[in-house]
Amino acid sequence: xxxxxxxxxxxxxxxxxxxxxxxxxxxxxxxxxxxxxxxxxxxxxxxxxxxxxxxxxxxxxxxxxxxxxxxxxxxxxxxxxxxxxxxxxxxxxxxxxxxxxxxxxxxxxxxxxxxxxxxxxxxxxxxxxxxxxxxxxxxxxxxxxxxxxxxxxxxxxxxxxxxxxxxxxxxxxxxxxxxxxxxxxxxxxxxxxxxxxxxxxxxxxxxxxxxxxxxxxxxxxxxxxxxxxxxxxxxxxxxxxxxxxxxxxxxxxxxxxxxxxxxxxxxxxxxxxxxxxxxxxxxxxxxxxxxxxxxxxxxxxxxxxxxxxxxx
Amino acid sequence: xxxxxxxxxxxxxxxxxxxxxxxxxxxxxxxxxxxxxxxxxxxxxxxxxxxxxxxxxxxxxxxxxxxxxxxxxxxxxxxxxxxxxxxxxxxxxxxxxxxxxxxxxxxxxxxxxxxxxxxxxxxxxxxxxxxxxxxxxxxxxxxxxxxxxxxxxxxxxxxxxxxxxxxxxxxxxxxxxxxxxxxxxxxxxxxxxxxxxxxxxxxxxxxxxxxxxxxxxxxxxxxxxxxxxxxxxxxxxxxxxxxx
Numbered sequence: 325x326x327x328x329x330x331x332x333x334x335x336x337x338x339x340x341x342x343x344x345x346x347x348x349x350x351x352x353x354x355x356x357x358x359x360x361x362x363x364x365x366x367x368x369x370x371x372x373x374x375x376x377x378x379x380x381x382x383x384x385x386x387x388x389x390x391x392x393x394x395x396x397x398x399x400x401x402x403x404x405x406x407x408x409x410x411x412x413x414x415x416x417x418x419x420x421x422x423x424x425x426x427x428x429x430x431x432x433x434x435x436x437x438x439x440x441x442x443x444x445x446x447x448x449x450x451x452x453x454x455x456x457x458x459x460x461x462x463x464x465x466x467x468x469x470x471x472x473x474x475x476x477x478x479x480x481x482x483x484x485x486x487x488x489x490x491x492x493x494x495x496x497x498x499x500x501x502x503x504x505x506x507x508x509x510x511x512x513x514x515x516x517x518x519x520x521x522x523x524x525x526x527x528x529x530x531x532x533x534x535x536x537x538x539x540x541x542x543x544x545x546x547x548x549x550x551x552x553x554x555x556x557x558x559x560x561x562x563x564x565x566x567x568x569x570x571x572x573x574x575x576x577x578x579x580x581x582x583x584x585x586x587x588x589x590x591x592x593x594x595x596x597x598x599x600x601x602x603x604x605x606x607x608x609x610x611x612x613x614x615x616x617x618x619x620x621x622x623x624x625x626x627x628x629x630x631x632x633x634x635x636x
Numbered sequence: 637x638x639x640x641x642x643x644x645x646x647x648x649x650x651x652x653x654x655x656x657x658x659x660x661x662x663x664x665x666x667x668x669x670x671x672x673x674x675x676x677x678x679x680x681x682x683x684x685x686x687x688x689x690x691x692x693x694x695x696x697x698x699x700x701x702x703x704x705x706x707x708x709x710x711x712x713x714x715x716x717x718x719x720x721x722x723x724x725x726x727x728x729x730x731x732x733x734x735x736x737x738x739x740x741x742x743x744x745x746x747x748x749x750x751x752x753x754x755x756x757x758x759x760x761x762x763x764x765x766x767x768x769x770x771x772x773x774x775x776x777x778x779x780x781x782x783x784x785x786x787x788x789x790x791x792x793x794x795x796x797x798x799x800x801x802x803x804x805x806x807x808x809x810x811x812x813x814x815x816x817x818x819x820x821x822x823x824x825x826x827x828x829x830x831x832x833x834x835x836x837x838x839x840x841x842x843x844x845x846x847x848x849x850x851x852x853x854x855x856x857x858x859x860x861x862x863x864x865x866x867x868x869x870x871x872x873x874x875x876x877x878x879x880x
Contacts, residue, residue: 364873371866375808379792391870393877402874417808421863424851425870433878448759450791453782453809454819455860457759458850461767461821462867464733465848468740493763496733510724511732511760517719519790526721537725548727576701579741582734583697586690589726594686597722636730 339558343482344506346557348390348405351442354557355480355564356403360395365422373416375452384410389419391426393437397565402430405442408485414449415490420459427466427477435474438568439467441498442480446513447489460490467497468574476500476571480560481507481549482540488513496548496636499574500567502560503549505619507540514538532615536599541614541622545606546589547631554619572634581635637754637777637829639679642711645829646752646836651675658688661711662695668837674699674747677711684761685718689731692765693738700742707748707840710739712766713755713777732764739768748840753778753822758811770844771823774813775832780821781811807859818859820850 337353346354352361365371367385376383388410393402404423406413415423423441430439448456467477479495481487482504487495492511495501503509514528514537527533536542544552551567553559572578596602603614608625617625637645639661643653646665653663653675661677676695678688692710699708717728743749749769756779757766766772766780774780788809789796803810807818816822826835851867854860 362877364870364877365866369869371862371869374862375806378802378806379794393874417860417863418866421851421866422870424863425867426874428867429871429874429878432875437878448782450783450788451809453788454815454821455808455854455863457763457782458767458819458821458854458860459863461736461763462848462850464736464763464768465740468737469847472744489760490763492729493733493736493760496727496730497737509729511717511728512719512724516787517721517724520719525719526724537721542725543727546727548730574737574741576697576741576745579693579697579734579738580701582730582737583690583694586686586727586731586734590686590690593726596725599725602725 339561341557342555343504343557343560344484344555347409348407348442348444351557352390352403352405355440355561356394356396356401357398361392361403362394363390363392364426365391371418373418373452375417379451381451387416387418387422388413389422391422396568399568400433400437401440401568402426402437403440403442406444408444408483411449412446413444413483413485414446415456415459416449416452417455417459420456420463424459424462424466427463427470430475431466431470431473433475438476438478439470440478440480440564441494443487443491443495444483444485445487445491446485447491457490460494463494464497467494471499471571471574476568478502478564478567480564481509482555482560486538499571499636501549502551502553502563502567503540503543504553504555505540506555507543507549508535508538509543509548510538536615542599544626545629545631546602547585547633550632552623552626572636578635585633585635637775639711639713641829642752642754642775645832646709648833655679656691658691660688660691665709667840668833669841673707673709675709675711678714678765679711681713681715681755683715683718684732684764685720686723686726686728686731689735689764693735696735696738696742699747700738700745703745705746707750708742710749710751710765710769712751712753712757714757714761714765716758717760732760735764736768743770748844750836750839753780755779756781759783767821771839772821773839774822774825776827778813779811780813780816784811815859818857820854820857820860
């Protein structure tokens with residue numbers, strides 16, 4: 325496999341395209357070496373949700389989850405991409421099972437193939453809530469088994485649907501997490517918090533607030549993500565290449581370090597309720613401006629913070 | 637069941653399980669077969685937040701630090717994850733995942749992990765606790781769910797009555813022990829407290845299943861019919877691709 329192919333000439337491949345705007349298939353095509361992707365259980369297999377018809381909802385031939393193998397700068401990678409435009413990229417029975425199968429295959433490679441998870445998901449698909457919930461738990465177990473066998477598992481996050489619910493937990497189980505500014509990571513979505521706890525707890529229509537709390541910049545400054553890149557497929561590709569080489573081992577030392585890391589965050593920032601307080605606590609000048617910085621200036625702030633860690 | 641009813645039923649030979657910080661409990665217990673178990677739990681039906689998840693994970697890691705065969709019994713009476721802007725801001729996803737990871741690590745280090753669900757557990761809190769152990773046992777009072785039906789009705793824009801009617805024909809979305817047993821999440825349901833100690837001993841004496849067998853259980857019980865097959869298809873195609 326050569327990386328010097330004239331990539332832009334390959335149909336459907338545009339490295340400079342926005343990750344946020346791209347479909348799951350466009351992300352895969354732009355991320356991997358040209359024409360290297362082989363899909364498993366492809367749409368022609370017609371493995372569609374056996375449950376959505378109960379709700380009079382249309383199915384997708386890939387159930388919104390595309391899995392397969394390909395090459396990244398010549399190296400073997402197993403890839404899963406969620407299509408956020410189908411049912412919010414949710415985990416249903418088929419979508420979840422496809423990812424479970426891929427991760428079990430990754431474990432068997434013993435580190436020979438890294439895994440790239442292109443998460444774009446509202447979490448569990450409520451129409452298939454039990455199947456989706458168990459799938460998330462199976463996926464977490466399979467990621468940890470693969471990591472224990474030496475496999476790097478890199479999450480790439482910056483799609484429309486965000487990374488909510490079970491997808492948020494899955495991201496935190498990966499060995500490396502890459503986000504763009506557009507990424508959102510949390511467990512309960514802002515709308516659900518507002519519905520349950522009131523608008524004074526979380527005003528989900530305040531977009532700036534939502535991004536301050538859940539967005540990529542906050543996530544990388546707190547160490548919840550490891551790397552922030554610009555919203556271009558080529559930037560995610562470069563970060564994926566770095567990420568597969570920086571996989572912390574899954575074991576006691578890593579989790580003890582993670583325990584300390586999370587304890588320290590709670591100790592130092594536990595009283596904060598919004599980001600300006602956090603930036604002040606972290607000693608960042610002019611905290612109000614973090615959201616207004618350009619990508620490069622923000623990257624310099626991140627570099628100055630030393631939040632990089634291998635404790636996940 | 638209340639914790640005060642559950643503990644003597646599980647551990648009639650004695651235990652020193654006491655309340656800890658942030659609605660957690662911790663201690664050791666003597667098993668019917670004579671061995672010891674480490675006991676951790678969340679009590680009171682409260683949401684799982686960053687403090688309680690971290691407290692539990694610390695207890696799990698203290699056990700995992702010593703490879704061995706001491707079983708870990710996780711008592712679960714929680715709710716959903718805590719719904720608060722502050723917990724989300726601080727990375728609740730990492731705290732919940734850290735607890736699930738710690739439980740997985742303890743199992744990998746040789747400790748059998750069993751959750752006893754005696755109250756509610758929902759959504760991310762369910763994934764981080766009861767669903768993260770090798771076996772899940774439901775006892776009276778267990779109320780597992782992904783999301784309550786009124787909330788599912790809101791999201792799916794269906795009438796609650798319609799959903800309730802649908803839930804009678806499929807276990808795929810409805811809350812409760814039966815649906816989560818049929819889909820493979822709940823390993824066993826125990827109903828008679830006087831038998832709990834013996835049932836726990838029997839469960840712990842069974843060899844641990846190799847890997848995650850919830851796909852097989854869901855298929856056998858008919859509640860999650862296609863998951864195991866599709867996961868197997870992907871695995872087979874990946875193997876075939878790797879050898880080509």
